[in-house]
Each structure stands twice: as structure tokens, then as C-alpha cells.
Amino acid sequence: MALVKINMRREITGFSNPLIKRVRSLREKKHRKREYKFIAEGLRILTEAREAGYIPEMIFLDQNQKEHPLATILCDTVESNGGDIIETNREIIAKITGKDNAQMAVGIFADIDISLNNINRNDADIWMAVQDMRDPGNLGTMMRTCDAVGGGGLFLIDDCTDPFSVETIRASMGAIFTQKIVKCSWDEFIAWKQSGPGQLIGTSLKSDNDYQAISYQTPAFVLTGNEAQGLPLDYEQCCDILVKMPMKGKADSLNAAISSAVMSYEVLNQIRKRY
């Protein structure tokens, strides 16, 4: 006889409930790594996740909120997938996510672990690669932009901020689920990149190439370095092309997420003109 798991909608409204404490601990990277789970908040992001095929193992819902059609679909999917629905209140949700202005729903997901070998570079014309990206907001925003340009995903090289932190996922606006996120070393990335077609595009202040004067090839890999240091010199030398954007003011650099967006939209605009 097969074991049948009976799903229950449970109610939890106590701050000291052990499950709340455990889920809340997922805001810290060490606990995420130990539990192989992460938190995503908000009905919109959870719906993006569902549509991309990622169903939370557990969902916390504000029971004082009016029923929302997206929440109903989400709960049905979670339940039919064997997950748990926890009815709770806005204060508990705020405690879990650490955000005063809490969302009506929070999902707990199993880790998404994608390796270079799982990537088909021909799935998309544009990919982003980031090296030593430290700011969660920058990384999440880059995921969101990569989705917007029809990108396939992001390669997280060297010591990047955790893509599964609450702050990164919040800034990604759901793109954490639509973009393939691959953590790898520089050597692994370069070896993989050179094993197939594609152009590695680096932005560098030292380059003489105006970013609009180059005809880009696809798949294009738009590489952006650390917020403060930019790309290491030997990384720049591995790029197929180095370009720079015009800087007309006093500043000598752009924010990393801005730079990768301006560059990626240039590649997209060139692709749009070809077809």
C-alpha cells in the first residue's frame, strides 16, 4: 500500500512557533546552505515561480487578506504538489522576510542548483556574466534586466553575493525563476565558454571601442566586474571584445547594474535590426 500524505492547511499565529523561527532563519545564508531552501515573497513573484515550474514546498498566507485568484491557483498547485499551506498574519510574514511593509504571501523553495553542463547556450541570444558582484540589489536588478532583454541566465563568477538572499530575489522581481543562475569559477566559465560558440563582451574604461561601433555576435555573454574594482586585467584579456560606453560627465564609471543593462540593450537592439 502506498503511503498517502494528507495535506493540511494549518494556522500559525504565534511568533515563537518553531517553524516560524526556522523559516525566518533562512534569511541568513548559513541557514539557507544547511537547509537547501530559500524564501521568496509576494504573490507576483510566487506566480512567476509557478509559471516557470517552481512550486514552493511551503507557503505562508495572510489569512486576513481577501481571497485573491492568484493565491487560490497557487495554493491548489502547492497542495497538489504535496506542499503545505500555512495560514498566518501580516506580522508573522513581516517577521519572516524582515520587511515592514510585508507581502500577503511567502513561499519556501528547495534550492535551485544549475551547473554549467545543464546550460544550452543556444537557448538565448544574450547571457550575463558577473564577477565578484557584491550588492544584492545590483545582482537582483541584473536578473530582472536579463529577463527583460530575453536573456537566458547569469553566470556568477568568483565571490558573488548569494543569488538566493531575500534582497536579491526581491530586486529580481521573479527573474530568479525565469533566468538560469550558474555559480562557477572563472576558469570553469572560460573553459565552458570556449567549448562552443559565442562572444564574451567586457566593458572597460581602457578600451577604445565605442560600444555602438561593434557588431555583436550571438550568443552574447555580457561580462560585468565587481562594483568597486571592475574586471581584473587578466579577465579583460580573456574577453573576445572590450568596449566602453560614452561617459560625458565627471564620473568615470556607471553603476554595475546600469552598465550591464545599457550594454545588453545595445546587443538586443542590434539583434532586433537583423531580423
Place this chain on the structure above:
Amino acid sequence: MALVKINMRREITGFSNPLIKRVRSLREKKHRKREYKFIAEGLRILTEAREAGYIPEMIFLDQNQKEHPLATILCDTVESNGGDIIETNREIIAKITGKDNAQMAVGIFADIDISLNNINRNDADIWMAVQDMRDPGNLGTMMRTCDAVGGGGLFLIDDCTDPFSVETIRASMGAIFTQKIVKCSWDEFIAWKQSGPGQLIGTSLKSDNDYQAISYQTPAFVLTGNEAQGLPLDYEQCCDILVKMPMKGKADSLNAAISSAVMSYEVLNQIRKRY
């Protein structure tokens, strides 16, 4: 006989010093408004300020840091301008700015108050206008981008986050001093805009105009709405042109700072091709 102010280099290393407490309070908007002062941190940003003609009234320096040529020039300028130099340590600087990884220098500046009447729109081809922009990081990043495209400044419309917060200034990377920042209501902005030449460019998902299919006029005013709501409908209707950027993924919008950057670089690129 004229009063001669004798400047002193003072040393303060005590956390409970009243001046430290007072300066630290400038991290809060209500204290900035009461004191008509704000904080900017880091030798690089303070040098941008000096080059733009803004000299801090007071500067806090880490006395354990090796002498830096930029710090020497800065201190000379502050002293000859009648300001104060306070020698202190990294812990005090961290306490003032609320940032663990503190900079070696912090400056206290008098409020910069620019009104619409002080703006000559022909000083620059590109200006940014933001409505209800709530995130300090977004606003600071937009200042930085506006500087990069050779922009003249930013119009802060309705209920925007304080441009003089530590977080905004940090994200601006000094552009707070190179860009003219004007706070105004929508009605004031529109009346001023219509009193002279220029094109108000709004981005809207409802528009059928591809942002690359339009030939922009200068001075161009790139308008970006609130992070969550976008522009109100009646604001959109006041724009000279509404455009949209291609969105190729699941997402239906870009981060506000990204959107304004992609738009502004398009305007800049068109201007570059004209000359």
C-alpha cells in the same frame, strides 16, 4: 577691526562627544531639515564636491590613515574657506555614516537649494525627471547615470526620497554635486517646462512607440515614475511623447533606474550621431 576666525585642527576620539552626536543625527531627515546640512562620505566624493565648487563646512578625517594628496588639497580648501578639520578615527567615522566599512573622510555640507528659476535648460541636452521615486539607491544611481550622459540635473517631483540622505549620496558617487537637483510639484514642473523648449519623454507600457523609432529633441526631459506604480495616467498625458522599451522576457517592467538609463543612453546616442 574685522573679526578673524582662527581655524583649528581639532582631535575628537570620544563617541559621546556632542559634536559627533550632532553630526551623526544628520543621518535622519528631520535633523537635516532642522540643521540645513547634510553628510557626504569618501575622499572621492568630497573631491568631486570640491571640483564642483562645494566645500564642506566641516571635515572628519581618519588620523591613522597615511596622508593622501587629495586629502591634503581638500583640507587646505576647507581651511581657507573658514571650515573646520576634525581629526578622528575610523570607528567614529563608521558611527557617523552608519557604514561598517567606513571611508577615511566625511564632510558636512550646507544644504544645496536650487529652484526651477535657477535652471537654464540649455545648459545640457539631457535632464531627468522622477516622480515619487522612493528608493535612495535608485535615486542616487539615477544621478550618477545623469552625470554620465552629460545631463544637467534631476527634477524631483511629488514625494521623492530625500536626495541628501547618506544612502542616496553614496549611490550617486558624487553626482549629487555635479547635477542640479530641483524639488518641485508636478504643476510647477509642467508650467516651467512649457515656458521654454524641450521634449518631455515618458516611458509607458501602454505606448506603441518603440523607444528607438523616435527622433528625440533637445533639451530632452526623461521622465520616470514611481517604482511600483509607474507614472499616473494624467502625467503620461502631459508628456510630449510616450515610448516603451522592448520587453522580451516574462517581466513587464524594468527597474526605474535601469529604465531611465536605457532611455537616456538612447537620447545620448542619437545626439552623438547628429554631430
